[in-house]
Amino acid sequence: MIPLFQRGKELAKRGADVVGVDSSEEMLIWARQKAQGERLKVNFQVADALNLPFPDESFDLILSNGLLCFLREPEKALMEMYRVLKPGGELAVGVLNKWSPWAFFRRIKGLYKDTIYNQAYFISPPELEGLITRAGFDVKETRTCLFFFPINNRVYLKIEGQFERLDRRLIP
Numbered sequence: 001m002i003p004l005f006q007r008g009k010e011l012a013k014r015g016a017d018v019v020g021v022d023s024s025e026e027m028l029i030w031a032r033q034k035a036q037g038e039r040l041k042v043n044f045q046v047a048d049a050l051n052l053p054f055p056d057e058s059f060d061l062i063l064s065n066g067l068l069c070f071l072r073e074p075e076k077a078l079m080e081m082y083r084v085l086k087p088g089g090e091l092a093v094g095v096l097n098k099w100s101p102w103a104f105f106r107r108i109k110g111l112y113k114d115t116i117y118n119q120a121y122f123i124s125p126p127e128l129e130g131l132i133t134r135a136g137f138d139v140k141e142t143r144t145c146l147f148f149f150p151i152n153n154r155v156y157l158k159i160e161g162q163f164e165r166l167d168r169r170l171i172p
């Protein structure tokens, strides 16, 4: 399975017209550099998820990763996604599960470091399903995919698969 955050990249590689949006120009500069480094053609645009600058029914697929917990009105963003999605189109949403070790780790880190996650409202799977349904979508599938929190360390990254498998069993 291709992780959600990699799917836009995979689609661009296969020649799809991909548009990447974020409200932060800084984030897009970084994304543009990454895409250029991999010779991917992606149209990056600054945009507010609550007011997308696209006509109705513009897209076949929308991928939203790590966004909803930063919005005061996540339902409004989902309604915007519904508006710009073509009939029969698909939306894939990735959030940090409120009940996961990742969210716990982010909260602990926020106690001693100023991070954007201090302003986040983490969403649980049932809450997410409710938000998505209220925005007009039919939920086809829900799944958890990452279990252990990220440690950016070369040694850890070699063995992180084992932690993932263990956590998947302990806290599915």
Ligand SMILES: C[S@@+](CC[C@H](N)C(=O)[O-])C[C@H]1O[C@@H](n2cnc3c(N)ncnc32)[C@H](O)[C@@H]1O
Binding pocket: 005, 021, 022, 023, 024, 027, 047, 048, 049, 050, 064, 065, 066, 067, 070, 071
């Ligand atoms: C945790 S990052 C996720 C970034 C990226 N989607 C990814 O998967 O790597 C959350 C992003 O949401 C963006 N964001 C916050 N509020 C937004 C809004 N109203 N509209 C669009 N993007 C927003 C932030 O600028 C930030 O880049």
